Amino acid sequence: MKILNPAMRIIFLLSVLAFGIQACTNNAKEETSLKMLQNKVDSLNLFVQKMKPGLGELMTNIQLHHEKLWFAGTGLNWKLADFEIGEIKETVDQAKEIETDRPETKSLTMLSEPINAINHDIENQDINQFKKDYGILTQTCNTCHTANHFEFNVITIPSAPTVSDQDFKTLQVR
Ligand code: HEC
Structure with a gap:
């Protein structure tokens, strides 16, 4: 430091301070945008859970x-x-x-x-x-x-189609 005169010292200290403040604001900014991103991810996750079929x-x-x-x-x-x-x-x-x-x-x-x-x-x-x-x-x-304790849910060979608006037969048999 001896080689620096007082004015230069002040300039030097000020620039160190400015750099520090800049770094702090950048960190704070980064933290806020990370938080916003996390919130967005959380709400999207919730949305997907609600929308997906059971x-x-x-x-x-x-x-x-x-x-x-x-x-x-x-x-x-x-x-x-x-x-x-x-x-x-x-x-x-x-x-x-x-x-x-x-x-x-x-x-x-x-x-x-x-x-x-x-x-x-x-x-x-x-x-x-x-x-x-x-x-x-x-x-x-x-x-x-x-x-899986769904024994009351019995699937069978169907007897009649549920839908009446579809022809299931092959073209040759129709
Ligand atoms: C690996 C296990 C598994 C297999 C294999 C399986 N199911 Fe299921 N099924 C389940 C479970 C578990 C449920 C209950 C779902 C719930 O909790 O909503 C269920 C529910 C159902 C329901 C109830 C829906 C309702 O509201 O009535 C139907 C219909 C059904 N299954 C049809 C079938 C058919 C048809 C097949 C075969 C092609 C089949 N399942 C094969 C596990 C299975």
């Missing part, structure tokens, strides 16, 4: 495609059957992905085998095997419901 809703979706799959298969409309089994698989995958707070979703893999078998039957256009594998798929739904 497991029961996804199951109702699976139920509809399960039913349509039966009428498409027995109507020999293999293209529609292929579409319906695809929808079931997609919804099961969605449930696995988003319903991570529901421990039951870990067991959803039990549907993979019957779904693959039905895919195979659709490819082979094998109606007898399709009916057998459809029975196995339906049993699997109930196995999980029973294992």
Whole structure:
């Protein structure tokens, strides 16, 4: 410091002070914007939780495609059957992905085998095997419901389509 004259010392001290103040304000600014960001993330998280379908809703979706799959298969409309089994698989995958707070979703893999078998039957256009594998798929739904205290929720082979505005038969049979 000896080499600096008093005026230079003051200038030096002032610039150190200014630098310190600048750093403090920057820190404070950063903290405020971090807090704002965190609040935004928290409210978005809450929004996503509110908007995402529950497991029961996804199951109702699976139920509809399960039913349509039966009428498409027995109507020999293999293209529609292929579409319906695809929808079931997609919804099961969605449930696995988003319903991570529901421990039951870990067991959803039990549907993979019957779904693959039905895919195979659709490819082979094998109606007898399709009916057998459809029975196995339906049993699997109930196995999980029973294992998870939803034994009162029994899935069956449908007797009539819920919707009346869709033709399930293949074009050749119509
Ligand atoms: C891995 C376990 C598991 C499998 C496999 C499973 N479910 Fe479910 N299902 C559940 C659970 C758990 C619930 C209760 C969800 C809730 O708490 O809202 C449920 C509920 C349902 C509901 C009730 C919805 C309502 O409001 O009536 C239907 C319908 C349903 N499942 C259909 C099916 C069908 C069809 C299959 C087979 C293709 C199937 N489930 C396979 C676990 C499973």
